Amino acid sequence: MxxxxxxxxxxxxxxxxxxxxxxxxxxxxxxxxxxxxxxxxELDVQLFRRKPRGVELTDAGRALLADARRILGDVDQALSRTRRTGRGEEGRIAVGFTSSAPFHPFVPRVLRNFREDFPQVAMTLDEGGTADLVAAIRSEQIDAAFIRSPVPEGENIATYDILEEPMCVALPKSHRLARGAKTKPVALGDLAGDSFILYRRASGPGLYDGIVGACHDSGFNPRIEQEAPRIVATLNLVASGLGVTLVPESLQAMRLEGIRYLPLATRRKLVAPLRLACRSVDHSAAARRFVAAARKAARTGG
Amino acid sequence: MxxxxxxxxxxxxxxxxxxxxxxxxxxxxxxxxxxxxxxxxELDVQLFRRKPRGVELTDAGRALLADARRILGDVDQALSRTRRTGRGEEGRIAVGFTSSAPFHPFVPRVLRNFREDFPQVAMTLDEGGTADLVAAIRSEQIDAAFIRSPVPEGENIATYDILEEPMCVALPKSHRLARGAKTKPVALGDLAGDSFILYRRASGPGLYDGIVGACHDSGFNPRIEQEAPRIVATLNLVASGLGVTLVPESLQAMRLEGIRYLPLATRRKLVAPLRLACRSVDHSAAARRFVAAARKAARTGG
DNA sequence: TATATTTCATATGTTTTAGATATGTCATGG
DNA sequence: CCATGACATATCTAAAACATATGAAATATA
Known part of the structure; x- marks a missing residue:
């Protein structure tokens, strides 16, 4: 049959x-x-009665007709669903991001736009450190991730630069450079004597190395008092007065009691990149579409 | 596809x-x-990724797999349903009967047995006069009917004799032959002077003609006072004292206040037949099975 | 490193089968 | 009674499914 x-x-x-x-x-x-x-x-059943003026369904034929119509409809539906999944208009993607990524308006915007453009694609979101995210991409637990570190150059992972944003200084409200309503840019050298609290290097070496490198450029070796597992925790430690840190300026959206953000005055620009990582092969069409959408938004400044 | x-x-x-x-x-x-x-x-979609060690479903393939399994299962189910409908093991039949038929235990028994043997066949029941039933059979509103009259010899209708049962006399309790606890058989001639109430001839000529003929054989012309549309109505009229009638003895199951049934003593046997009518062609397998079951039950005295 | 092995793809031939053409049969309607 | 309409049958053609033989790529093995 x-x-x-x-x-x-x-x-x-x-x-x-x-x-x-x-x-x-x-x-x-x-x-x-x-x-x-x-x-x-094949069925060993008469489906039609032959009449001189045409044919007429038997009871068995009538029983089959309803099923046959339904089955043919189901097939059409299945094929179109498959086509749309193949085109990435339907399906499922999992997107990861480091803790600092969603503070930049680009990330929620691109997620929202994608969901609007492809409502049939179910999205799940995951937060994690860069290393975890890259591992998750490799093991196909997630399809793409917004990260801030370079990826250990690699097998099967592609990364795309999305944007760069300036870093800024996060100081406890009580800090000598933050007291009052001071908004004057802070030169990195002014922090030579301060304790630094940094996002743990193992989780994402990008920001860590950038900050330490910039300090060296300014002629000092930062005293790293503490490493925190997530950038939010870093800021909490700063708020409680344990030290200072540098964060991407979009983190200013996180308004914590006891913290002041000030622009950074440096010769060499110290910037935090935002990157999108995904598998370089074996990605679903939906994932391809998502990456394409994010890159396009990045190019058009969207 | x-x-x-x-x-x-x-x-x-x-x-x-x-x-x-x-x-x-x-x-x-x-x-x-x-x-x-x-x-x-055809789908313009990659369903498998070719790996050196076999093949692996893509997202689109995974989407299709679930649907394909379901569809193949549905097809199997539909075909088997069709086969069973063709064999009469599944489906729907409508059975009609004259008002007097279900009083004979044969009818409910054969219905009950059929329902047990073929639980997947839905049965609907209809009551009506012989003429209506035959018309309904012809127009395929019903598939078969238990009737008591001969069918106007016909186009497309087959009838099978199921059984014959003796007729008995139904008298008002006040009737001279019924008073007290008399159970003596009544000779038809004894009713020569009585008013007769008969089941309307147009609805089913069989019993009517049989009764009138038997009276003639007994040497008198029955005085027909009243015709009733259904045999139950006939008995109600007898019960209210308007006359006497003859009914198949299975009608004694209908115990009406004010009525007495007495056996009939006649030279020639006066019997009421029970017949099964159906289309001689164009019947569903379920209908064929039902007719076969009823005839078999009739033969085996079931 | 070379070779054998595994596995899917390609090329070409064969067989099956869906479909086309021509004709037959049967019932109906003028 | 013949013409018409409708499905069935017979035979042929063409398409497509399948088989056989071989190739190509990657991996495992010697």
């Missing part, structure tokens, strides 16, 4: 007339009669 | 291996590869 048989059967049943059904199907009458007969032989 | 494609696709997806799937399907590997490729071309 093939779908062709069901299609032919439905046509004959609907027309009540083999010859007309054959016309509708774009074939001749004899092969249509044959195929119907073949169905009857 | 044909079911073959879906079958092949499911096999490859389940094996993760074209060659093994081909073995399972009983064909060679190259045609299987071709058919899978044909699907991908």
């Amino acid at each position: 093939e779908l062709r048989h069901l299609r032919y059967f439905v046509a004959v049943a609907e027309e009540g007339h083999v010859t007309r059904a054959a016309e509708r199907l774009g074939i001749q009458q004899p092969p249509l009669s044959q195929q119907i007969r073949a169905m009857e032989d | 044909e079911l073959r494609h879906l079958r092949y696709f499911v096999a490859v997806a389940e094996e993760g291996h074209v060659t093994r799937a081909a073995e399972r399907l009983g064909i060679q590997q190259p045609p299987l590869s071709q058919q899978i490729r044909a699907m991908e071309d």
Whole structure:
């Protein structure tokens, strides 16, 4: 039994007339009669009563007609669903991001736009350190991730630069450079004597190395008092007065009691990149679409 | 797209291996590869990723797999349902009967047995006069009917004798032959002077003509006071004292206040037949089965 | 490193089968 | 009673499924 048989059967049943059904199907009458007969032989059931003026469904035929219609509809639906999944218009993607990424308006915006453009694609979100995220991408637990560190150059992972943003200084409210309503840019050298609290290097070496490198450029070796597992924790430690840190300026959206953000005055620009990582092969169409959407938004400044 | 494609696709997806799937399907590997490729071309979607060690579903393939499995299952189910409908093991029949038929235990018994033997056949029941029932059979509103009259010899209607039962006399309790606890058989001639109440001839001439003929045989012409539309109504009229009537003895099951049933003593046996009518062609398998079951029960005295 | 093995893809031939053409049969309607 | 309409049958053609033989790429093995 093939779908062709069901299609032919439905046509004959609907027309009540083999010859007309054959016309509708774009074939001749004899092969249509044959195929119907073949169905009857296979099922060992008479599907039509041959009348002098056409054909008429038997009870068994009537029983089959309803099922055949439904099945043909299901097939159409399944094929179109498959096509759309293949085109990335339907399906499921999992997106990861480091803790600092969603503070930049770019990230929520691109997620929102993607969801609007492809409502049939279910999105799940995951937060984690860069290392975890890259591992998750590799093991196909997630499809893409917004990260801030370079990826250990690699096997099967592609990264795309999305944007760069300036870093700024986060000081405890009580800090000598933050007291009052001071908003004057802080030169990195002014922090030479301060304790630094940094986002743990193992989780994401990018920011860590950038900050330490910039300090060296300014002629001092930062005293790293503490490493925190997430950037939010870093800021909490700063707020409680344990030290200072540098964060991407979008983190200013995180307004913590007891913390002041000040712009950074440096010769060499100290910037935090935002990157998108994904598998370089074996990605679903939905994932491809997401990456493409994010890159396009990045290019157009969206 | 044909079911073959879906079958092949499911096999490859389940094996993760074209060659093994081909073995399972009983064909060679190259045609299987071709058919899978044909699907991908038609859908314009990659269903499998070719790995050096086999093949692996893409997201689109995964989406299709679930649907394909379901569809193949639905097809199997539909075909088996059709087969069973064709064999009369599933479906729907409508059975009619004259008002007097269900009083004979044969009728409810055969209905009950059929329902037990073929629980998947839905039964609907209809009551009506013989003429109506025969018309309903002809117009395919019902499939078969228990009747007591001969059918106007006919086009497309077959009848089968099921059983015969003696007639008995139904008298008002106040009737001279019924007073006290008399149970003596009544000779038909004894009723020569009585008013007769008969089941309307137009609805079913069988009993009517039989009764009138028997009276003639007994040497008198019955005085027909009243005709009633249903046999139950006839008995109600008898109960209220308007006259006497003759009914199949199974009607004694209908115990009405004010009525007495007495056996009939006649030279020639006066009997009421029970017949089963159905279309001689164009009946569903379920209807055929029902008629066969009823005839068999009749033969075996069931 | 070279070779054997595994596995899917490609090329080409064969067989099956769907479909086309021509004709037959049967019932109906003028 | 013949013409018409409809499905069935017979035979042929063409398409497509399948088989066989071989190639290509990657991996495992010597």
